Amino acid sequence: MARLELDDVTKVYRGDDDEAGVVAVDDVSVEVPDGDFLVLVGPSGCGKSTTLRMIAGLETVTAGEVTLGDRTINDVSAQERDIAMVFQSYALYPHKTVRDNIAFGLEESTDLSDGEITETVEEATELMGIDDLLDRKPGELSGGQQQRVALGRAIVRDPDAFLMDEPLSNLDAKLRAEMRTELQHLQEQLGVTTVYVTHDQTEAMTMGDRIAVLDQGELQQVGTPLECYHQPSNLFVAGFIGEPSMNVFDGHLQTTELVTDSFTYSFSAESVSDLDLEEESELVLGIRPEDIELGERSTDEHRFEAEVVVVEPMGNENIVHLQFDDTPTDDEFIATTEGIPSVSSGDRVGVVFPEAAIHLFDADTGKAVKNRRLSFTGTPAEMLQ
Amino acid sequence: MGRIQLDHLTKRFGETVAVEDVTLDTEDGEFLILVGPSGCGKSTTLRMIAGLERPTDGNLYIDGDHMNYRVPQNRDIAMVFQDYALYPHMTVRENIRFGLEEEAGYTAAEMDEQVEATAADLGIVDLLDRKPGELSGGQQQRVALGRAIVRDPEVFLMDEPLANLDAKLRSQMRTELQQLQADLDVTTVYVTHNQTEAMTMGDRLAVLNDGRLQQVGEPLTLYHEPANQFVAGFIGEPMMNFLHGHADDETFTGSGLEYPLDDRLADAVGDTDELVLGVRPEAIDVRRADEATGEREPGPHEFRMQVAVSETHGDQNVVSMTVDDEETDHDALRAVTDGMHVVTQGDSVVVTIDPETVHVFDGETGETLCNRLLETDPELAAVSSN
Amino acid sequence: MSQSTSRSPIDVESLVENFNYRRVGKYALVVLFLGFFLVPLETGIMTALKTNSAIARSLPFAPPAGEGFTLTNLEYAFSQLTNSFVNSLLMAVPATLLNVLLASMAAYGLTMVSWRGQIAVFALFLVGVFVPYQAVLVPLSQFWNNMFPLARMLEPLFAAIPFLQGGHSRLVPLTITHVAYGIPICTVLFRSYYKSLPNSLVEAAKIDGASITKIYRRIVLPLSLPMFGVVFIYQFTQIYNEFLFSFTLITGSNHPAAPVTLILPAIGSSTEGIDFGIRMSAAFLAALPTIILYVAFAEQFAKGLRTESG
CATH class of the missing domain: 2.40.50.140 (Nucleic acid-binding proteins)
Incomplete structure (x- = not known):
């Protein structure tokens, strides 16, 4: 068990002839407290896998420090880092039985006697519920079982840290949901510091204690899932976290009104005056699809008219594609509604953007200027410090 | 044209029954989704329609013609594969053109014109002279689609075409694909195990389990009025x-x-x-x-x-x-x-x-x-x- | 494998750090193996360049010094071998080309096209790999001499070609024999490569409307070029170096159609004893074509092996 810390970590791949090279990871600093579950998330090519591979020792670190426990491990070889990794492809040895697959790491990295190894392997497989598969070969196992063996191989070594590289992406949806919960339970039970790479929204939101959002090699935000969802630090995080994405509208400020191409949004006086913004600032207004209200419920000044383009019913919710008048054809925005869809394409509906749910971003830098107001019901959560 | 009928279609591999007694009828221009857990027979069904597998029993008709023994090239279908199956040694242009070369009645100039037009529709004109290896996943996906639509087939078959894309790109391509299918109005059979794709893309949904057809209907009908416990459990996330x-x-x-x-x-x-x-x-x-x-x-x-x-x-x-x-x-x-x-x-x-x-x-x-x-x-x- | 990257060329500390016994041992082993493989070759070349008296006086692997150096051995060996070089290449090049092409087609048919009974046919190919040369020698000469005397039939035709006397017609049955004998192993090599290609490529082409031959010509053939390199080099070496079939079908070193492998044993040996200088020169010259081939196609060879295993 140990704390993991990345300190200004940078990775540059140098090409043969161009001097500048490609910066895959740029000055990333994150701390993972002992026993914490950190999810690294971002679009493909954002550097999340490279970061993970640097922690594992499979890539060298160009600059900065990787610290595990109380030692810097930049120059420690992968074999000696006391880290276990689960790969996307499971990377099981096809010619070995499940038992030998799991025992292999122990034989290589510890001085345990054969008896102790057998015992440890059996404990681990029992924990994973694969104790009846011990003598099979990987080829005879289903995807979920292979996944469990790969996990078993990781936990049996009792490492300081787990690294997981999209371990669930090869499973089908139902199995993935099941394994997701199982993995969480397992991590809680073992209390091992874990770094988990994924591009899956649901995994990012539900599995980690904290998530770190990366884009183009740069760290965008580190925080609890709900922080990243409700208080994104910039436009990228706002757009990346959440499915369907947050709707954004470009506009500029005129006293207490935001003027966009399609509508004029007036803020209550106190909410903008706090922001200390210059007149005519270029801003981006953001609102989550589930915060948009459809219907004729209220007659406040935040109600606009829009036309329904497409309704995608999902059963539990409906994804409604909407469009304001006089906007180019592909400029749609999305609202989600619950239950049986009661609007259909072509309908004209009232659209309400409640002021509490509005985010504002600086149009140039993308930085969040104002995030939504939060009012949780149920447990008044301390989850968002 | 382009109506697909499966009549008590069965496929056995040795002792294993992959598809059992599936009867299904699409309408012309319909977007039908085949959905089910892995190993439920959805891909085998698609491959039988494509002519890559021969049915053990039952009959298959496209546009009223009996298809059981017809080779794929004579079925007037196009298929998009999960791994795209682009020819790695050919440029994008050659990839898209390849299928056209076998169709009778095109001059070389017409073929080139057709390829250009298709590429323009899909927004991949600048990529025409690259090789597949130089393209991103989303671009490869578009090339694979281009190869399918350039031949203007009666039927599109798609085998989890979005499975290899990341989440954001997937939802974008989902909408694009729907739009494309609606514009072309070609009967489409689409295999997936993704909930969202199943619920939102198709006109109708066919749920398979253990090779048997469980229910066919509009997505919301299956969601709210499932025919059995399997369909009720399979459709909907969380279940x-x-x-x-x-x-x-x-x-x-x-x-x-x-x-x-x-x-x-x-x-x-x-x-x-x-x-x-x-x-x-x-x-x-x-x-x-x-x-x-x-x-x-x-x-x-x-x-x-x-x-x-x-x-x-x-x-x-x-x-x-x-x-x-x-x-x-x-x-x-x-x-x-x-x-x-x-x-x-x-x-x-x-x-x-x-x-x-x-x-x-x-x-x-x-x-x-x-x-x-x-x-x-x-x-x-x-x-x-x- | 190495974790450290030296920050400047004169960073003494890191140099010392890098100096460890494991690394020294590794390089020592490499040098040892290099010597093991290269010394015989070097000895051969050195001997070829020495006069008879120098051979007697100096160590075998020492370079020729002063008057001990001569090129006459090489000149003599070359004059003796010229004719047989032509014969060898006349036989080996077409035989290898045909061999590789047919084997690739056979592998394609056995791997990527499905038809009833292909397993049984492939089993026959596998058996073909294991038939020893010696077992077929007698039937082979029976066949080409008595049952189907192709060489005799073609003799008038060959007599009409300048530089080739009628005797060269014997190269034709030899070529055919090599093709037939080489196909099984080449087919197995190609088959394992084709198995590694994604099946969906062929299926996509099928649905695109391509016929079986077009799929081969346009998709499979271009994709297997690296494998062609590997199999070509391998098979050319086999055929070029082969002795038993040539000996059986051409009969002796005196025949005008004799390939290099038949001439080589006779060169430099006479009643006075063995002339090592000439023998080594001949051996070196005989090995040249395959060496050139390896050097020229080394990259292709490595690439082909890589794609096959990956």
């Missing part, structure tokens, strides 16, 4: 809650709960012995115990439960709960609450299950005995009728 038990005196007992059945449910149950009650997670109301009832005793459809896990997704929360004072490690119910309504692990909550939202299945056969009642939001309904 429907199932409570196993039996009924006595108009009361359902099982899974640590006693649930009074109203007339509608009791009628449907009749004298069936083993029962499964089904409730969608979003139909369950969850409130903290102190807020919900205060000192009041729970009503007949209310239950006290303990929160085992609460997953925050942002827009919604998935709450797993166990029955109070019940020594099981097995979560009794899963509910979905609004994103702003957060309960935490260990909270004591009151759960309300409205009898109108309950499905009842036969515990032995899995057949549906009755489905939930449906009603639309009256306010929104009023808006749309204006």
Whole structure:
């Protein structure tokens, strides 16, 4: 068990002839407290896998420090880092039985006697519920079982840290949901510091204690899932976290009104005056699809008219594609509604953007200027410090 | 043109039955989705339509013509593969053109024109002279689509074409594909195991399990009126809650709960012995115990439960709960609450299950005995009728 | 494998750090193996360049010094071998080309096209790999001499070609024999490569409307070029170096159609004893074509092996 810390970590791949090279990871600093579950998330090519591979020792670190426990491990070889990794492809040895697959790491990295190894392997497989598969070969196992063996191989070594590289992406949806919960339970039970790479929204939101959002090699935000969802630090995080994405509208400020191409949004006086913004600032207004209200419920000044383009019913919710008048054809925005869809394409509906749910971003830098107001019901959560 | 009929189609590989007695009829221009868990036979069915597998039994017709023994190249179909199957040694232009070369009646100039036009439709004109290896996943996907549409076939077959893309790109390509299919108006059969794709893309949905067709219908029909427990469980994420038990005196007992059945449910149950009650997670109301009832005793459809896990997704929360004072490690119910309504692990909550939202299945056969009642939001309904 | 990257060329500390016994041992082993493989070759070349008296006086692997150096051995060996070089290439090049092409087609038919009974046919190919040369020698000469005397039939035709006397017609049955004998092993090599290609490529082409031959010509053939390199080099070496079939069908080193492998044993040996200088020169010259081939196609060879195993 140990704390993991990345300190200004940078990775540059140098090409043969161009001097500048490609910066895959740029000055990333994150701390993972002992026993914490950190999810690294971002679009493909954002550097999340490279970061993970640097922690594992499979890539060298160009600059900065990787610290595990109380030692810097930049120059420690992968074999000696006391880290276990689960790969996307499971990377099981096809010619070995499940038992030998799991025992292999122990034989290589510890001085345990054969008896102790057998015992440890059996404990681990029992924990994973694969104790009846011990003598099979990987080829005879289903995807979920292979996944469990790969996990078993990781936990049996009792490492300081787990690294997981999209371990669930090869499973089908139902199995993935099941394994997701199982993995969480397992991590809680073992209390091992874990770094988990994924591009899956649901995994990012539900599995980690904290998530770190990366884009183009740069760290965008580190925080609890709900922080990243409700208080994104910039436009990228706002757009990346959440499915369907947050709707954004470009506009500029005129006293207490935001003027966009399609509508004029007036803020209550106190909410903008706090922001200390210059007149005519270029801003981006953001609102989550589930915060948009459809219907004729209220007659406040935040109600606009829009036309329904497409309704995608999902059963539990409906994804409604909407469009304001006089906007180019592909400029749609999305609202989600619950239950049986009661609007259909072509309908004209009232659209309400409640002021509490509005985010504002600086149009140039993308930085969040104002995030939504939060009012949780149920447990008044301390989850968002 | 382009109507596909499967007539008692069966495929056996040695002893294993991959597809069993599937009868299905598409309409011309329809977008049909084949969905099911891995190994359910959906890909085999698609491959039989493509002519890559020969049916063991039954008949296959496209546009009224018997197809069982016809080779793929004579079926006038195009197929998009999960791994795109682009020819790595050919440029994008050659890849798209390849299929055209076999069609009779094109001059070289016409072919080039056709390729250019298709590439323009898909926004890949600048990529025409690159090789597939130099393209991103999304671009490769577009080339694969281009190769399919350039031949203007009667039928499109797609085998999980979006599975290799990342989430954001996938939802973008999903909409694009739908648009494309609507514009071209070509009968399309689309295989997926992705919930969202299944629910949103198709005109109709065919659910397969163990090689057998479970139900065919519009997505919402399958969601709200499943024909059996398998369909109810397969469609919807998080999946429907199932409570196993039996009924006595108009009361359902099982899974640590006693649930009074109203007339509608009791009628449907009749004298069936083993029962499964089904409730969608979003139909369950969850409130903290102190807020919900205060000192009041729970009503007949209310239950006290303990929160085992609460997953925050942002827009919604998935709450797993166990029955109070019940020594099981097995979560009794899963509910979905609004994103702003957060309960935490260990909270004591009151759960309300409205009898109108309950499905009842036969515990032995899995057949549906009755489905939930449906009603639309009256306010929104009023808006749309204006 | 190495974790450290030296920051400047004169960073003494890191140099010392890098100096460890494991690394020294590794390089020592490499040098040892290099010597093991290269010394015989070097000895051969050195001997070829020495006069007879120098051979007697100096160590075998020492370079020729002063008057001991001569090129006459090489000149003599070359004059003796010229004719047989032509014969060898006349036989080996077409034989290898045909061999590789037919084997690739056979592998394609056995791997990527499905038809009833292909397993049985492939089993026959596998058996073909294991038939020893010696077992077929007698039937082979029976066949080409008595049952189907192709060489005799073609003799008038060959007599009409300048530089080739009628005797060269014997190269034709030899070529055919090599093709037939080489196909099984080449087919197995190609088959394992084709198995590694994604099946969906062929299926996509099928649905695109391509016929079986077009799929081969346009998709499979271009994709298997690296494998062609590997199999070509391998098979050319086999055929060029082969002795038993040539000996059986051409009969002796005196025949005008004799390939290099038949001439080589006779060169430099006479009643006075063995002339090592000439023998080594001849051996070196005989090995040249295959060496050139390896050097020229080394990259292709490595690439082909890589794609096959990956």
